[in-house]
Amino acid sequence: MVGITRAPAEVSWVAAKGVRRWIRSRQIAANGRLDPGVVYSVLLAVAMAVALLHGPIVAAIWPETPPDSLGLPLEVLAGAGLTWAALYSVLRRLGPLTVSRSAATWLLPAPVSRRMLLTPSLSLATATSAVIGALTGLAVLGHAATRPVPAGSVLTGTSLGAAAAVAVALLALLCQRRPAVARRLDVSGGAVVCGLLAVAAAGQLTDHTVRAIPPSAGPVLPAMALLALAAALALVVTVWLRLDGWPTHQLAEASANAGAYADAAYAVEPSFLAEVSQRRFWQRRGGFRPSQMFRSGAVPPLVAHDLLITRRKAGRFWWLAATAMVPVMLGRGPAWLQLGAVLIGAIGAASVPTESTHSEARSAALLRLLGLSGRRAVAQRLVVPSVLAALWCAAVMVALQAAGLVRGPWWALGLVAGPAVAVAAVQRAKASAASVANVLIDTPLGAFPAGMLLWLLNGLDVLTVLSLPLSVGLATHGTGEVLSWAWVAVQAFVSAAGCALMVRWSKTRFD
């Protein structure tokens, strides 16, 4: 006799552990217990990372030369803040609470205990944050404390750092649960980073320090630090106890995103990361006020489009302002580093509205629908990125001038370099890693797709050539020479020529 399911069927919660074990046993039956190739790859990657990076990391956390005073450099303090901000950003992008995509499809809608299902993800996020926080705290101590450092100070530094990082993880969890809070925190996060970079730049230029904790503070401080860490961990336990109440859609969306990031990492396809990031950015936004931008007819349609997109991304201006501080911060470092920061920051500013160019390059149907030639489209698409890059470069140059690092009409050089940077940004937006090349390079670990490397370099060749006057000027400013207006005129000519050539070489047909 065939059993009939009665409706409503009785539903009882099933332990996730048992379900996972059942799935695992089926996977082992099908694929074997462990792929030796995967173990080899992971071990080799870890060994290579340790061999390459352990020296600089140890030096950054615990410098060999201890500070000669109890002062804590401002840039170290800002660096710790920036590490926690970066941790927040990564956790926000990865969830932080996720399950695998197959678990999101099959187990999230099933009566499986959600708390147990999400325990690994929550534990991983908390443990990773605590370790990164402890290392950050240790690094602050390493740059502030004279040697020898008492064990109590080490305990205080690591515990406080871990507590702060776990608090950051809790904030990321709150953002995942409450999207309205997330929007506000994301915007203010940009302001915080901007402020921290300003502090770091000021620290670099003024050698200012803040008073550090004396090593003879006694047992009170370590006890308070441990208490702070315990309080943060107690909050994590509270979150864990309430995991069964988390709505499915928030977990499913985060799991899908984390899976997409994993795909991008596995396929070594960073342009896909940018695509995922953009889709997430716009998915969270909606309910726009109707724009009159197209109706006004004051500017060409694609310029109006770029202006509209730029206005809707106003929250990202904090990040642009923050990156404008970086070249000032590197003012006393090597010229090539400062130059790199200027060029990468400028191309970042110019790239704010260029996702539309990427859409058009991906789907020629858009331009066919609009009835615009590639040439007209490129001419219009260059306008807003040029303005953004010009303003960003001018702001950087004004800041460098205010810091006394350069002399002469640098602000004008920044302004006229904008269109050159825009050409590179538009060139970059047209390509994806898949479209650049599908050349495979053989390595001992297997074939490696070269598309990523080519995509990373795409546009930089154009930028290098077109911003040559700016680059030469920045590379040689250490000589103390005053910038001449002739140099500005050369950059203006090169920028104009770059724009003209890009428009001239754009397609007039939709082949």
Place this chain on the structure above:
Amino acid sequence: MEKPAIVADRVTVAYGPTVILDGLDLRVPAGTAVALIGENGSGKSSLLRCVAGLQQPTAGAIRVFAQPPGGGVEFWRNVATTVEAPAWYHGLTIREHLELVRVANGRDPADEYIDEVCEALGIAFLGGSLPSTLSSGQRQRFLLAAVLVRPSRLLLLDEPEQRLDAPSRTAVAARLRDYVAAGGTVLMASHDTEFLDQIGCRTIRLSRSDR
């Protein structure tokens, strides 16, 4: 006699050894609507793609308004199509997409034309939504609206009735009938004879060459 908008002479389309269209002749007079009907795989979409210049026929020649179909801007100022669905812009609402299409084609986005089309297709209430949030049926109506709000002389539509509910199908049919009455030409592929009757299309049946 009315000058033909589309002329296809002995058009053959083959994918490897499989011949989809074998020496097809077609004349579509300007100001008329013609529907290609036939079972799946009979070559309706392939022919539409060839007429749009998105695919090269294996043999034969096609002329659209006495010119070879191609990638030129002038061709696409005359021709609007749903044969290929575009990837929409991130961050632009439905209404803003339609305004952009209209203004880029030299028309006033502030006139009431967009409102009329959106009302007729039942997507007026979606004006502030992003394309990524639409259902498949709404996306189809949005694509049709984008094609209808821009000026054109020839519409190439691949199963425009697909995923539409009955009232929307009637509204689209009425729009297409008005388009033809105003002198426009329509070439479409469809499986819905009732929809084609509403437009008043001449039908051409394509059959698979293995039948």
